[in-house]
Amino acid sequence: MGLILLTFLYFLPLSNERFIIESSNIAFYSYAPLEDIQAVNTEAIGAIDMETREFLIKVPVSAFEFPNKLMQKHFNDSYLETDLYPECIFKGKIKGESAIGELTLHGKTNEINIPIDFLEDGEKIIISTTFKVLLKDYKIKIPKILFKNIAEDIEIKVSSTFKKYIKE
Secondary structure, eight states, X not given: OHHHHHHHHHHSOOOSOEEEEEEEEEEEEEEOSSOEEEEXXXXXXXXXXXXXXXXXXXXXXXXXBOSSHHHHHHIIIIISOTTTOOEEEXXXXXXXXXXXXXXXXXXXXXXXXXXXXXXXXXXXXXXXXXXXXEGGGGTOOOOGGGTTTSOSEEEEEEEEEEEEOOOO
8 A cells, every 4th residue: 555655656756735535435326217226435546736736645445345246246357358458547636616637447548527626625636526427438338138237327426535645
């Protein structure tokens, strides 16, 4: 974890205003005619440089937890192919009430602009957002037989708390 964090901090400009993820909850929801699917991930790592407002967030895709193991296996093996594409990365800049940048998922990178709620008290930052991802935009294929089980657009809800990074 320490090496990964140092790597993240390397890619952000030098500044005394760096914050790192202390805790994060990322949930996704697929609302479909036959069944709703949801999963949660609490393993994201990342950093924000408040001087430049640049950020980098990395999510281990296989860490999403589902209500049952079969859903989790299908998600990892058949849809997100986590052996080939183990991470989702969001890199960009905070501008006003938006996070603007590149989201890389399933080996495909797209520019996105998502609304965020942003609270800062000098020592901690809390960011939350809800946005949608279209599976086709990331070349995630759903077998025709399952089109009523899985929605074409997935709702993502994120709540992350960042703490001030103190160099040891």
